Amino acid sequence: MLEIAYLRAHPDEVKARLAKKHFPELHLVDEILTADEKRRQIQKQLDNNLAEQNKLAKEIGELFKQGRRQEAEERKSATAQLKEQSRQLEQQLTEVEQEQQNLLVRLPNLPHRLVPEGRSAEDNLVVKQHGKLPELPQGAKPHWELAEQYGLFSLELGVKITGAGFPVYMGKGARLQRALVAFFLDRALEAGYREVVPPYLVNSATAFGTGQLPDKEGQMYHVTEDDFYLIPTAEVPVTNIVRDDILDEKSLPLKFVAYSPCFRREAGSYGKDVRGLNRVHQFEKVEIVQIAHPDKSYDTLDEMVTHVEQLLQALELPYRIVRLCGGDMSFASALTYDFEVYSAAQQRWLEVSSVSNFETFQSNRMKTRFRDENKKIRLVHTLNGSALALPRIVAALLENHQTPEGIRIPAALQPYSGFQIITGNTP
């Protein structure tokens, strides 16, 4: 949520920057400011009324104390009209506040100046490419065929148990999941992150805090009986750890890492692009989250990008880093770097991580602030990134490291997996 004070002071700039994001409803900005103007006017009147009422109430108390009942009773009747007026003003205020809030939460975050112009994924800027694209032998298979050959996971079984998009991992496929999670967590711990095991169901206030609600509830599974949502990412519960907090400046940055399963309804497309593990409803992810000082959050973003890079290097996967253009960025983000791993057998880039700075967009919703050296209260910046999301990493790992003898496990991962190769004849 954008800060109303900023909107008030820089309406044209806000519109220009929203346009870069290809936000189609620029008229909302003026509507918000109109509502804001109205709100302040009503607030002023109401405050004056209440002040008058307070004054009268005090006087009446005094008069009663002095035993001047007659005069007290006279004042009582004088408040009736004021009260009725205040009641109406209060109602108006609530309405206009609600209206302003409803409009305000529809505005996406403003893009950072580094964000490239552009409408779609094709306009994203590749800022770095690392590693040689592998040349696979003839007959190289996509991961879903490899999975079948080596018995690593089954989507059919998932359909039986739950439905489409709920893979069942087994044998070395399951152990590989566990190895990756442990590996990612350990690397994050080494980088100074504090490990968190969050709830996987969240309430609506939490989902609002990080920007999932309203509007994007379609992405989440909703447990209606209790009004809880299954988390689409650990970002949601972990970032909300600091909701409603005023933090000590010295405690920044707060660094959290959490493993969690993630649940996404994703009513997206079907077909070739979503085969195998490319898009599923339930998957594993290790997420890093930082609560940063606003003056330093872009250094933090770079640090997180480097962290993710090191993971991909350790897994010996060719990757590129892409800076998302205005039209391709998420609602809440100010600047996002996507990590894509090249999947040789599918001959395409797979998004395996997304690292973003949300600046004050989430903290303004969550009311997460800190007291700076001048005792002034300011909103923090929040950041997060996948480090990493498993399914596509597994896909890339299987495809890029396949050999005639089996699937080679990268050296860095072997202490966690307990095996060096996946072959057809081991459980």
Place this chain on the structure above:
RNA sequence: GGAGAGAUGGCAGAGUGGUUGAUUGCAGCUGUCUUGAAAACAGCCGUCCGUGAUGAGCGGACCGGGGGUUCGAAUCCCUCUCUCUCCGCCA
């Protein structure tokens, strides 16, 4: 699931209708003292909104959330949420 108790400022803990945004203690900040620190003493010490210059000051709101009674509510009533204790069930 059943029964009871409770929710007050960073923490502890008063306050049951009238200058109470709220006694007090601890923590924190500033000053005096000290070579420095501690101790002692004095002062300050919530958030949000409105209005000012993002200052001071002034006005308003907030004692878990929402609603009600009243000239006036932290204090009374209703309701929701949460916490604790006991019982039941249970990984």
